[in-house]
Amino acid sequence: MNAVDRRSVLLAGLGVAAGAGVAAGADALGSATATGTTAPNASGDPGAPRGPGASGSPAPKSGGTGAEHRLSLTAAPATVDLGAGVTARTWAFDGRVPAREVRLTAGDTLVAELANRLPGRTGTAVHWHGMAVPNAMDGVPPVTQREVLPGAGFTYRFTAATPGTYFFHPHVGVQLDTGMYAALIVEDPREPMAYDDEWVVVLDDWLDGIKGTPDRMLQALTSGGSGGSGGEETDGDGSGDSGLLRGAGGSVAYPYHLVNGRVPADPDTYAGKPGARVRLRIVNAGSDTAYRVALGGHRLTVTHTDGYPVEHQEADAVLVGMGERYDALVTLGDGVFPLVALAEGKNRTGLALVRTGKGAAPAAGVRPAELNGRVITADLLTAAEDVRLRAAPDDVTHLVRLTGSMDRYDWSINRRRFDMRDPRAAAFTVRRGQRVRLDLKNVSEMFHPMHLHGHTFQLGTSGARKDTVTVLPHRTVTVRLDADNPGDWLLHCHNVYHGEAGMMALLSYVS
Numbered sequence: 001m002n003a004v005d006r007r008s009v010l011l012a013g014l015g016v017a018a019g020a021g022v023a024a025g026a027d028a029l030g031s032a033t034a035t036g037t038t039a040p041n042a043s044g045d046p047g048a049p050r051g052p053g054a055s056g057s058p059a060p061k062s063g064g065t066g067a068e069h070r071l072s073l074t075a076a077p078a079t080v081d082l083g084a085g086v087t088a089r090t091w092a093f094d095g096r097v098p099a100r101e102v103r104l105t106a107g108d109t110l111v112a113e114l115a116n117r118l119p120g121r122t123g124t125a126v127h128w129h130g131m132a133v134p135n136a137m138d139g140v141p142p143v144t145q146r147e148v149l150p151g152a153g154f155t156y157r158f159t160a161a162t163p164g165t166y167f168f169h170p171h172v173g174v175q176l177d178t179g180m181y182a183a184l185i186v187e188d189p190r191e192p193m194a195y196d197d198e199w200v201v202v203l204d205d206w207l208d209g210i211k212g213t214p215d216r217m218l219q220a221l222t223s224g225g226s227g228g229s230g231g232e233e234t235d236g237d238g239s240g241d242s243g244l245l246r247g248a249g250g251s252v253a254y255p256y257h258l259v260n261g262r263v264p265a266d267p268d269t270y271a272g273k274p275g276a277r278v279r280l281r282i283v284n285a286g287s288d289t290a291y292r293v294a295l296g297g298h299r300l301t302v303t304h305t306d307g308y309p310v311e312h313q314e315a316d317a318v319l320v321g322m323g324e325r326y327d328a329l330v331t332l333g334d335g336v337f338p339l340v341a342l343a344e345g346k347n348r349t350g351l352a353l354v355r356t357g358k359g360a361a362p363a364a365g366v367r368p369a370e371l372n373g374r375v376i377t378a379d380l381l382t383a384a385e386d387v388r389l390r391a392a393p394d395d396v397t398h399l400v401r402l403t404g405s406m407d408r409y410d411w412s413i414n415r416r417r418f419d420m421r422d423p424r425a426a427a428f429t430v431r432r433g434q435r436v437r438l439d440l441k442n443v444s445e446m447f448h449p450m451h452l453h454g455h456t457f458q459l460g461t462s463g464a465r466k467d468t469v470t471v472l473p474h475r476t477v478t479v480r481l482d483a484d485n486p487g488d489w490l491l492h493c494h495n496v497y498h499g500e501a502g503m504m505a506l507l508s509y510v511s
């Protein structure tokens with residue numbers, strides 16, 4: 001995080017005091033915004049009237065600050081340095097893995113210009129994971145837009161209504177498993193939590209350019225599974241079951257697990273001061289790996305998942321499925337500490353370091369005891385009171401059976417494999433204004449992190465507000481949402497190989 005970002009966070013925390021000093025007549029939101037990251041890009045007058053985004057946390061889904069945040073994303077082949085002499089030929093946005101973090105203030109408008117310089121006829125698009133964008137900005141070809149072909153571009157434009165921790169990635173084929181991803185942070189102009197700094201922790205399982213490509217992996221998985229041609233590609237070594245996931249951790253044996261694009265032998269290092277309070281924003285951008293994350297020598301206070309606040313809970317570690325995000329507060333000790341992401345069921349780890357004082361760095365394969373302490377999973381969380389869904393009867397209930405098997409790799413929903421050429425077939429239909437209940441019933445032997453586009457749902461009746469929820473084998477998770485964002489929205493497994501094999505469906509609004 002750069003100095004400007006940090007200042008904006010601190011100012012937001014200071015609230016009124018900062019406002020008084022900077023702009024007479026502006027409220028705390030105005031001054032925090034004017035001093036923060038968005039000011040250089042703002043097209044409007046920083047003192048202009050603010051929308052209803054100013055009224056509380058999280059900001060309501062309308063209105064805006066008037067500030068525009070412009071960025072360009074060029075998708076192209078790149079050779080990236082993963083540390084410790086490991087380089088990989090991959091596809092990336094602007095040659096970086098992860099791509100440059102995007103940071104906005106709630107109410108800002110993001111204007112992102114995508115340019116495609118990928119090889120051959122490789123189309124792409126950008127999906128803004130977790131953001132309740134207008135349907136046409138959701139980045140899912142061919143459902144919400146056409147594929148952006150090489151040499152062409154597309155401009156995404158939407159207002160970031162709700163503060164939180166998000167990320168973005170392509171939603172074409174298995175491009176999620178390339179280097180094309182980055183964190184997207186929406187700051188709360190009235191941030192209610194006090195902290196001294198914040199660190200974004202982006203996790204990823206990596207094979208591209210090291211062990212074939214994601215496309216080849218998909219082919220191996222779908223053309224015979226473990227017994228077929230995929231034998232040497234797919235998992236066979238170092239894997240096992242995960243107790244937390246009640247089964248296999250995945251099907252792909254990744255050579256590396258990265259934290260912020262770095263291998264454990266050459267980790268990213270966060271510098272801080274002993275006693276400082278830091279907000280961690282943890283994003284799992286992986287494709288086939290759930291991570292158990294802990295900071296050695298520290299306890300975590302879990303505060304948010306998928307951007308939405310929860311009643312705070314103390315934990316030693318947190319389980320983060322693919323597509324999930326968790327925020328946690330931590331008070332730093334004095335020394336050098338390992339921030340470890342254990343790949344569930346894969347017997348491998350990713351690593352970053354936290355350095356606040358003297359000391360030798362821990363070994364690359366370190367496994368702090370906290371990994372085996374109290375692990376927070378989403379089902380243990382309760383939504384913060386101000387983000388709970390209002391009580392209302394269910395207007396429509398859909399049974400979403402998660403079907404298929406690892407052997408046949410015939411992942412599907414209600415036994416139907418999604419067909420991108422006919423995406424609206426067998427859609428789950430809803431009407432605007434309905435309270436929608438989805439019963440996610442996993443009848444398979446493997447966990448599935450189910451992600452819904454364009455909405456957040458609530459687990460149970462007062463559980464966490466989320467957009468991605470891990471459904472364990474032979475379990476049913478009931479979620480509810482308000483149908484308030486018309487369009488055709490994907491509901492799918494965020495294991496990119498499961499999704500691409502067919503575990504997707506559409507939630508479609510009808511009139």
Ligand SMILES: [Cu+2]
Binds near residue numbers: 411447448493495499
């Ligand atoms: Cu799945």
